[in-house]
Structure formats: C-alpha cells, structure tokens
Amino acid sequence: MSGPRRHRPLIGRLLLFTAGSFAFGFALVPLYSVLCKVWDTGNRWYGTQTAQAAVIERPDADRVVTIEFIASIPHAGDWEFAPHATSMQVHPGKLYEATFHARNLTAAAVVAQAVPSIAPSSVARYFKKTECFCFKPQNFTAGESREMPIRFIVDPALPPDVDRITLSYSFFDLPQSAAAGR
Amino acid sequence: MAHADTHDHHDHKPTGIGRWLFATNHKDIGTMYMVFALVMFFIGGAMALGIRAELFKPGMQFFDPGFYNSLVTSHALVMIFGAVMPAFVGLANWMIPLQIGAPDMALPRMNNYSFWILPFAFTLLLSSFFTAGGGPAGGWTLYPPLSLQAGDSFPLTIFAIHMMGASSIMGAINVIVTILNMRAPGMSLLKLPLFCWTWLITAYLLIAVMPVLAGAVTMLLTDHYFGTSFFNPAGGGDPVMFQHIFWFFGHPEVYILILPAFGIVSEIIPTFSRKPLFGYDAMVYATASIAFLSFIVWAHHMFTVGMPLSGQMFFMMSTMLIAVPTGVKVFNWTTTMWKGSLSFEPPMLFALAFLFLFTIGGFSGLMLAIAPADFQYQDTYFVVAHFHYVLVPGAVFAIMAGVYYWLPKWTGHMYSMSLAKWHFWVSTVSVNVLFFPQHFLGLAGMPRRIPDYSTQFTDWNMVSSVGGFVFGFSQLLFVAVIWQSARGGAKASDKVWEGTDPAGLEWTLPSPAPYHSFETAPEIH
Numbered sequence: 001m002s003g004p005r006r007h008r009p010l011i012g013r014l015l016l017f018t019a020g021s022f023a024f025g026f027a028l029v030p031l032y033s034v035l036c037k038v039w040d041t042g043n044r045w046y047g048t049q050t051a052q053a054a055v056i057e058r059p060d061a062d063r064v065v066t067i068e069f070i071a072s073i074p075h076a077g078d079w080e081f082a083p084h085a086t087s088m089q090v091h092p093g094k095l096y097e098a099t100f101h102a103r104n105l106t107a108a109a110v111v112a113q114a115v116p117s118i119a120p121s122s123v124a125r126y127f128k129k130t131e132c133f134c135f136k137p138q139n140f141t142a143g144e145s146r147e148m149p150i151r152f153i154v155d156p157a158l159p160p161d162v163d164r165i166t167l168s169y170s171f172f173d174l175p176q177s178a179a180a181g182r
Numbered sequence: 183m184a185h186a187d188t189h190d191h192h193d194h195k196p197t198g199i200g201r202w203l204f205a206t207n208h209k210d211i212g213t214m215y216m217v218f219a220l221v222m223f224f225i226g227g228a229m230a231l232g233i234r235a236e237l238f239k240p241g242m243q244f245f246d247p248g249f250y251n252s253l254v255t256s257h258a259l260v261m262i263f264g265a266v267m268p269a270f271v272g273l274a275n276w277m278i279p280l281q282i283g284a285p286d287m288a289l290p291r292m293n294n295y296s297f298w299i300l301p302f303a304f305t306l307l308l309s310s311f312f313t314a315g316g317g318p319a320g321g322w323t324l325y326p327p328l329s330l331q332a333g334d335s336f337p338l339t340i341f342a343i344h345m346m347g348a349s350s351i352m353g354a355i356n357v358i359v360t361i362l363n364m365r366a367p368g369m370s371l372l373k374l375p376l377f378c379w380t381w382l383i384t385a386y387l388l389i390a391v392m393p394v395l396a397g398a399v400t401m402l403l404t405d406h407y408f409g410t411s412f413f414n415p416a417g418g419g420d421p422v423m424f425q426h427i428f429w430f431f432g433h434p435e436v437y438i439l440i441l442p443a444f445g446i447v448s449e450i451i452p453t454f455s456r457k458p459l460f461g462y463d464a465m466v467y468a469t470a471s472i473a474f475l476s477f478i479v480w481a482h483h484m485f486t487v488g489m490p491l492s493g494q495m496f497f498m499m500s501t502m503l504i505a506v507p508t509g510v511k512v513f514n515w516t517t518t519m520w521k522g523s524l525s526f527e528p529p530m531l532f533a534l535a536f537l538f539l540f541t542i543g544g545f546s547g548l549m550l551a552i553a554p555a556d557f558q559y560q561d562t563y564f565v566v567a568h569f570h571y572v573l574v575p576g577a578v579f580a581i582m583a584g585v586y587y588w589l590p591k592w593t594g595h596m597y598s599m600s601l602a603k604w605h606f607w608v609s610t611v612s613v614n615v616l617f618f619p620q621h622f623l624g625l626a627g628m629p630r631r632i633p634d635y636s637t638q639f640t641d642w643n644m645v646s647s648v649g650g651f652v653f654g655f656s657q658l659l660f661v662a663v664i665w666q667s668a669r670g671g672a673k674a675s676d677k678v679w680e681g682t683d684p685a686g687l688e689w690t691l692p693s694p695a696p697y698h699s700f701e702t703a704p705e706i707h
C-alpha cells in the first residue's frame with residue numbers, strides 16, 4: 001500500500017543528492033585555487049610568495065614609481081612589526097632593498113609567517129621579489145627583535161598608468177599545525 | 183467531487199502532551215511549525231526593536247557595541263532560520279497533503295524529528311548570549327576572521343546552524359517525496375497547485391545548498407579548533423574563499439525565502455479576482471528558471487572583494503537576468519487581476535501589498551546588481567532597505583496572506599475581518615515608514631551594522647525607528663486574530679470565501695479540515 005517502503009528508492013536518491021552537495025562545498029576549495037590561477041586575478045596566488053628567477057637589471061631612469069609599505073598584525077598578537085620607511089621612490093628595472101622590523105614581545109619562542117598582498121592586485125605580476133622574509137616561516141626566540149629584508153625589482157613592462165604600488169604584509173602568529181602542514 | 187465526510191473516526195486525536203511530542207499528523211506538525219515560527223518572529227522582532235531603539239538618535243544609548251552587534255547577528259539568524267523558513271515548512275505541512283489529495287506527508291516520523299530539532303537548535307543559539315563573550319556578533323554571514331574571534335558563542339552558533347540545516351534538509355526531502363509519490367490519481371505535475379510547485383522547487387534548492395552551508399561552517403570550525411587553514415592566510419588559506427562558498431549557499435537561500443511566497447500569492451490573487459491564474463505554465467517555468475539562475479549570481483554580494491573585471495561583468499549580467507522571470511511573474515499576477523471582479527478580503531490585501539512592495543525590493547536589487555554602482559551601495563543601509571523590502575513586505579506578508587487565506591480552513595471559524603484589516607493597514611503603512619527612509623540613509627552613505635552614526639543621519643533614523651515600533655506592536659493584532667479564530671467564531675463553510683470559487687482540493691474538505699483527510703484519494707477531473 002502506501003507504506004514508506006515504496007518511497008525508499010526516491011529517498012535514497014535524494015540523500016545521495018544531499019551528500020553530493022556537501023561534497024561539492026568542499027570541492028569548491030581546490031576549485032577556487034584553480035580558478036584564481038586560471039583567471040589570473042593577480043592576487044597572492046600570483047607568485048608573490050615565492051622568489052622570482054634571476055632578474056636582469058635594466059633600469060628605466062626616466063620613470064619613477066612610488067612603492068608604499070604597510071604592515072599589519074591581524075590577530076591581536078604580541079608583536080612589533082613595521083616597515084623602516086613607509087614609502088620609497090624607485091626606477092623600474094632596478095633592484096632595491098627595503099627592511100621591516102619585527103620584535104617578539106612575548107616571553108616565549110614563536111614562529112611567524114608574513115603574508116604579502118599587493119595593490120592594485122592587477123599589477124602584482126610586475127612586482128618581483130628576489131628575496132623576502134615572507135618566503136618562509138620566521139623563528140623568533142623570546143623577546144627577539146630582528147630586521148628583515150626584502151629585495152625587489154619592478155618590471156619595466158609595468159603599465160604606464162601605474163605610478164604607485166602598495167605592498168602590504170600581515171604578520172601571523174603561525175599555529176603549530178599550520179606550520180607542520182606546509 | 184470527493185467530499186471527505188466526517189465520520190467519527192476521522193477526528194480521533196491523541197490526547198495530552200504526547201499528541202505534540204510524538205506528533206506524526208501533518209496538521210499537528212504544521213501547527214507546531216507555525217506556532218514556533220510566530221514565537222521566533224516575536225523574539226527576533228524584540229531584537230529588532232532593540233536595534234531601532236539604539237539607532238533612534240546618534241550616540242550610544244542602551245547597549246555596548248559588542249552587544250549591539252550580537253543583536254544584529256542573532257536577529258538575522260532567528261528571522262531567517264527561525265521565523266520565515268519554519269513558517270513556510272508549516273504551511274507546506276498543512277497544505278501540501280490537502281492540495282494533492284494525500285492522507286499525510288510521506289515520512290511522518292521524520293517530519294516529527296525535523297520539527298523537534300528546531301527548539302533545541304534555537305535554545306543553543308540563544309543560550310550563547312549567556313556565555314563568556316556574549317552572543318554571536320560577526321554578522322549572520324559569519325565571515326572569517328571576524329566570526330572566528332568570537333568567544334564561546336562560536337561553537338554554539340555553528341552547532342545550531344548544523345541542526346537547523348539538518349532540519350530543513352529533512353523537511354525538504356519529505357516535501358519532495360510527498361509531492362512526487364503521493365499525488366491523487368489523475369493529478370499530473372502540470373495540474374499541481376502553484377504553492378506545491380514552488381515548494382517542490384524550493385525543496386530542491388534546500389538539498390542543493392544547505393549542505394554547502396554545513397560544509398562552510400564545518401570549515402570554520404576546523405579552522406578554529408583543529409588548525410586547518412581553509413580561510414587562514416598564515417597557513418595558505420584565503421578568507422575571501424569563505425565568501426564565495428557562503429554566497430553560493432546564500433543567494434539560493436534568499437530564493438528559498440521567496441519562492442513559496444510566490445506560490446501563496448499565486449493561489450490568492452486568482453481567488454479574489456474570480457479568474458483563473460494567468461499563464462500557469464509560464465509561472466512554473468519562471469519559478470524553475472529563477473531557481474536555476476540563483477546558482478550563478480552569488481558573487482553580486484562581493485563585487486568589492488577585488489574580482490577580475492570579467493567576473494564582475496558576468497555576475498552583473500546574470501543577476502540582471504533574474505529580473506526577467508521575476509518580471510514574468512509580476513506581469514502574470516497583474517494580468518490575472520485585469521478585468522477580474524476584485525474583492526479585498528485580508529488575504530488579498532496582503533497579497534496586493536506583496537505585489538507592490540516586493541517589486542520595490544526587486545528594483546533596488548537591480549540597482550545593487552550594477553557592479554560599479556554597488557561599490558557605493560555595498561555595506562550601507564541601502565542594502566538593508568533592499569533586503570528588508572523583499573523579506574518583510576515580501577516573504578513575511580505572503581506568509582500572513584497565506585495564514586489569513588487558510589486560517590478558517592484550519593480552525594473552522596471565520597475571524598474578525600475588521601481586526602485583520604486593521605492589522606493590514608497599520609502594518610503596511612508602518613513597514614514603509616520603517617524601511618523606505620533606509621534607502622535615503624544608504625544613498626547618503628550610512629554604513630550598516632553600526633550602533634552609532636553621524637548626526638546628519640538623525641532625522642531619517644528617527645522616522646525609521648518610529649515605523650519600527652509601530653510595525654512591531656501592530657503584530658499583536660495578528661496574534662489576536664489568530665487567537666480569536668482558534669477559540670471560536672462564525673462557522674466557516676467548506677469554500678470559506680463566499681462568492682469566490684477558489685481552486686484546490688483543500689476547499690472540497692469541510693472546515694475545519696478533519697484530523698484525517700483524503701484517506702481514500704479523491705478523483706481529479
């Protein structure tokens with residue numbers, strides 16, 4: 001008769017559908033990274049966290065671009081973290097160095113990871129770093145303070161309408177597990 | 183016509199508290215859902231009045247900012263998951279079996295579980311107000327990292343959301359199985375009443391996106407407690423990804439909140455226009471296309487996160503495309519009334535207010551869909567005005583219209599038409615006084631989710647708060663009408679609405695609908 005038994009096949013399919021939706025939610029995670037790369041959104045995925053291959057210097061003395069530095073500490077961690085100079089004028093095609101200062105204000109050793117971000121994001125690909133403290137986790141002993149360098153070169157192919165690039169670092173207190181996971 | 187007669191055995195009800203705790207009768211469960219929704223509507227409403235009291239004038243009056251934020255967050259969660267969704271499920275429980283000529287829902291025991299999960303879920307959510315750090319305060323959208331910085335309310339909120347999700351998924355499966363498997367012989371899908379159609383499509387949306395929300399909040403949970411880095415940049419994650427996953431759920435969710443309302447209005451307007459619905463097939467296809475499109479527009483909530491231009495173009499165009507099937511619906515409702523002989527009973531009044539005021543919300547939605555303009559509107563009161571127009575005089579008015587339409591069928595008693603009309607007029611005037619000025623505030627740049635504001639916004643905020651309090655208290659009239667009708671009153675006929683010819687099998691039953699109805703399936707001609 002109209003017992004629930006005859007509904008079973010349909011219920012089975014609907015439960016499968018539901019499980020599929022749940023799995024799809026997690027599938028969005030790898031999909032997201034892939035799409036960001038494919039669509040070249042120029043954000044952090046675009047080589048901002050790895051060193052660029054050797055660069056040839058071809059300074060363009062006629063052009064001046066302002067590089068601004070921003071430092072932020074997203075979680076209320078016990079850090080001092082700031083750029084030495086908040087901005088500098090550079091010529092595209094020439095290698096420069098800038099330093100950031102960091103100090104561990106806690107009485108314990110900690111590991112930190114700086115995560116860069118470049119604005120406007122569409123020019124991230126023209127901003128090349130040959131060396132950066134953001135490439136790997138930074139170990140600090142209790143109370144240690146340190147000057148941390150980055151070396152960078154702005155690609156002369158930078159679109160002509162861009163005269164200002166902002167480089168921002170967020171300084172994270174790296175959870176143990178996240179450190180192990182990478 | 184099949185006329186289910188009232189033999190004695192039709193009305194044997196279980197007695198005492200057990201009738202409700204172990205309820206499997208679709209009418210009892212429907213009633214519990216509706217009562218629960220009404221209670222949550224008042225709890226969420228009290229929070230809203232707290233918000234409006236704080237915003238009556240600039241400066242801090244009553245709450246500290248943290249508590250204010252938790253009021254805003256829980257107001258949204260309570261209204262969406264506690265009031266509007268359960269009210270729709272309650273209406274589905276009551277009406278779907280009656281409209282398709284089935285004796286009950288397909289899965290009565292699961293029906294019981296899916297209801298009884300809800301009180302526990304909301305106890306969990308609301309109890310978080312008494313934990314260290316107060317209630318959830320990061321917004322109903324739960325964006326990390328803010329939502330992760332909550333105190334003990336965080337896990338409670340996540341678990342509550344999991345439970346609400348489980349409840350709505352069970353409810354959705356029940357609706358689909360009931361509609362697909364239990365229609366009376368001869369009722370083909372294209373004879374299905376529109377309320378059933380819109381609910382069928384809503385149920386599919388629910389099982390497609392509620393699990394995605396469950397996934398997203400699970401990721402938040404593991405990020406917080408188990409050191410994963412889905413949304414944590416330090417470990418290679420990205421907080422913006424949360425927004426994509428959330429809105430992949432979130433936009434279809436807003437259609438979950440409106441499609442059943444479309445169904446209700448499509449039942450009421452033909453009855454009181456004394457004409458069949460114009461363009462039934464078009465209504466069904468429009469509903470289906472809205473549901474389909476709702477999956478590809480989500481990023482209109484995040485135009486400002488730094489998407490590539492092509493992405494902004496795509497989401498802008500796809501969002502505007504939704505206005506086409508929505509326009510088809512509005513056109514069909516209007517055309518149904520064209521040259522009809524209209525009468526203005528309370529259900530019709532609410533349906534008409536829905537038609538006008540929901541359309542205003544649709545227009546502000548179109549303005550928000552214009553990506554370059556949205557950069558200005560995002561996170562202002564303009565957005566607040568938009569979604570309150572579609573949700574309050576939209577979804578909530580449609581629910582009230584449905585209640586006023588079917589209430590005599592449930593209780594067997596007519597209610598006081600004049601009291602219901604008072605409820606209508608006070609609500610309709612005050613809801614506009616409440617929300618219309620928020621458009622102006624938003625366009626002038628007042629940000630949303632803040633407890634204080636600069637003085638140039640004072641006047642419209644005062645107007646809005648006055649409207650809010652009038653609207654809030656006028657809902658007591660709604661309770662009074664329901665209470666009266668449940669207690670007694672003039673006996674309602676089978677058709678209830680004299681002088682009309684309402685479509686649908688529910689009107690072939692006596693009023694009140696007997697406890698057990700359609701035990702033998704009716705004949706469909």
Ligand code: HEM
Nearest residue numbers: 436439440482483505544547548550551560561565569572
């Ligand atoms: C023509 C139809 C619609 C269009 C074009 C539309 C468009 C939009 C857009 C572009 C936004 C994002 C605004 C921003 O954050 O800057 C938005 C927000 C919103 N819409 Fe709509 N919308 C429509 C209908 C609806 C309906 C029917 C509902 C619900 C019943 C709804 C509920 C919401 C909600 C709740 C938000 C705000 C979410 C939040 O940020 O908290 N919308 N809408």
Ligand SMILES: [Cu+2]
Nearest residue numbers: 433436482483
């Ligand atoms: Cu949306």
